[in-house]
Amino acid sequence: MSPRVLVLVAGAALLTTACGGGDTTTPAASGSSAPASSAAAEPSPSGSAAPVRSNADLVIWTDELKAAAVKPIAAKFATDNGITVDVQVISADLQANFVTANAAGNGPDVFTGAHDWIGNLVQNGAISPLQITADKLSGYAPISVAATTYQSKLYALPFGFEAIALYRNTAIAPDEPKTLDDAIKVGQAAVTAGKVESALNLQQGDNGDAYHMEPVLTSMGGYLFGKTSAGDYDPKDLGVGKEGSLAAAKKIAELGEKGSKVLRRSISGDNSIALFASGKAAFLVSGPWALPDIQKAGVKYAISPVPGFAGQKAAKPFSGVQGFYVASKGKNQAFAQEFVANAMNTEASMQAMYDGAKIPPAMNAVADKVGADNPDVKVFVEAAKGGDPMPAIPAMQKVWEPLGKAYSAIIGGADPAATMTATGKTIAAAIAAAG
């Protein structure tokens, strides 16, 4: 009896540990991208689970989406300088993996990332400032340079924008809505007529989503952080719990599950885009990352910046900026500075970045050229220019979860003013406790 049971147990134990251990999703370092340089590069160590820098004169870490765009630019840089360059794809959690690898001396020389990482990267001493003169940055949208500048120092070379806009199903809503109220009215009429299931998909889920709710907050006069005289976000001036945020909370409650049921916790990041793509929602608030799914589904759509509520302020989404960073402990810092400040900083490179990754470009000349025959990209660039840079200060990390959870609670029917006030206090306390 016992051997049989033992075998079963052993098998079962193996299975359970395999499942249990799986949560630490270590990104596969698919580092064997052969650099197309003249100099023969050593093959990257393959098969290792944790990201480890490969052995090349310049190592660039990026995600899958951007790798195809970076590779040709890197290959040209390699040929021009007679060196080897390797572009490694880090498929998950690039920021955390980079911070750990950099501290251990195993990190890359250059990597790509969102500008709101800067606060955390600076407090961890993980990135070096760039020395690029103002005239070499004049070709970029000013908001992209402002976003990558932190405490008066430039930390990343911007290349792309991320912002949310309003998608509409043109079969339901042929005209661009002037206000968010108009959009909701058209959407609700379509719901009543049984044409769609949801008037407006604004993903919140059970834990809320402060990123997608930002246009609502700002249109009602709310803000997250005020600005210092130097133009940086000021962690001491927290807008959550103040007047504008209370007005926004009231509005969210009106639109929530105890009100007009436009905002629902059942619409989350898992189903928001899919519902719109399958024609079950009249409007969708989302970013350029929703485009491929929607285009593939074939639903007729149009995009415009998210409008504000009638009689209220303009809605300002968060502007996210993607950029190239130089690691503080990279082995080849001279090449890294050279690559970011010079090789990347050209119109040809920026055009190649767009062609490969299709991220709305931050360089004006490229944005104009691409936008001329791609209205979607034009709208997203406009939306980003009309927004506020997402705060990069470390204090922002204390905002996301509590504020999202507050939005979710208010949608579910919690008292708007009391919830928002309490959340303001929670966030302020968390910021103070973090020092």
Add this chain to the structure above:
Amino acid sequence: MATTTPTRPAAQGPDPHPTPVRRAGTTTALIAKVLGLGLVLGLAIAISPTLIGQSRWGFLAIVWAIAVLALATYAGRRALPAKYILPGTLLLLLFVIYPVVMTAKASTTNFGDGTRQSKEETIAQIVASSVVQSPDAPRYTMTVATEGSVTEGPFTLFLVSQQDQSLYKGTVDGLEPIAAGDVTVTNNAVTAAPGYTILTPQQVNAANATIKDLAVPTETGAIRPLGIRQAFEGTTTLRYDEATDTITDTRDGTQYTPVTSGDREFFTSADGRRVSDQSWLANVGLDNYQRALTDSTIRQDFIRIFIWTVLFATLSVGTTFLVGLLLATTLNDSRMKGQRLYRSLLLLPYAMPGFISLLVWSGFFNKDFGLINSLTGLDIGWFTSTFWARTAVVLTNLWMGFPYMFIVCTGALQAIPSDLKEAAAIDGASGFTQFRKITFPLLLVTVAPLLVASFAFNFNNFNAIALLTEGAPFAPDNPEAGGTDILISYTIRLAFGAGGAQLGFASAISVLLFVLTGVIAAIQFRATRTLEDVN
């Protein structure tokens, strides 16, 4: 060993072919031994250069200690007990003891975001990144040259102003203009200079540590290399004085000294401004434990979550065991037709990867678009009230876990001799009494330790919570601890959550968790020992 020494007839004298069977056995064993030890040694040799290259002396010592131990134990004929004990002991040391010790060590520090580096590194970085470009100063196209070695220097910078193409030679002693005829200039860069070796880009990059600190003093600041072929003029605006532990801003004379804030220190001016968000790694003693045990919110969260964790693990084991046993008993009846088919079908949930099942179930529970509400006509907000969210978690875990209990119970049931049941039947015991008095106690003898293991697994079943509810629902005033959070998901949120990594504090919680799980397991194993008296 299957080969037994054949008893040799003593009278026949020395055997010309002594025990051929045994020799064949030893040859195979010897080959296996040589290959195995060769592999261990080969691995140790193979990874040594990498470890030496990265100056990982501790790791190197451990690798070779293991290799030598393996060699000493298995190469000789002695130390037979060690041959059995060594692998287990090594695995225990490496994968259990070592992480626990490291976690305990981390729990006495403030390690986390903003405190990953030493104080020296932090100061060096703060000072180095305080370089400000001199306004209106020109950029230079730089060529690095040397009269000495290309790796050690001394280095000389040949500079071509990008404003007016004027030529300069810069060293640590200063900047001097040079005539156009002294050097060869191609494409606005110096490409040759008599008496100097021009460094290639790779050489510049390799010597970057020395070259980047080369500042050519000028009247308005200093010219510094930037990358491999550019230089700019800038000034370092911060200076650190080790004697007074002060950073001074040279522009306005502001002094920044370390001031404690929370569990870390920042260089702060008299009027409360920080020179940087960077703090550094420091020892905080037992502060993290003190915080975990005395902070009222954390203590309340911890107790509440602990109770739910125990409840969750108990319910998970209880429900899966009940359902698994029920199905196993039913399918174990010989009158049942199609046993094999049913058994295979029941294993299906187990064959699906847990990740996928959990995500699919998470979609099923969606209030407006989920399968469960639309099939049953219910309108339950599954993840919005603590009660329903907990119900959902237990239900899903039941689905995920019952096949395991089914397998285990089926195996155990088949191992119970049928004569015992027949004897009971002859004595007039009903089917249920047979089960209660004979089958179940005998079953428990084999299954009870597995129930303990299953309890421990579910006690730390991070996936079930993270992929299903992410801990939801949360009270708006307490975003760190949700209604379905178990201790491990709570700890991971503290350690890596969006609020920034607090690795030191999370380590302290992990150590507490380790002690708790250990105590519970010990109690449970002691309890199961009494079951063995049945035999």
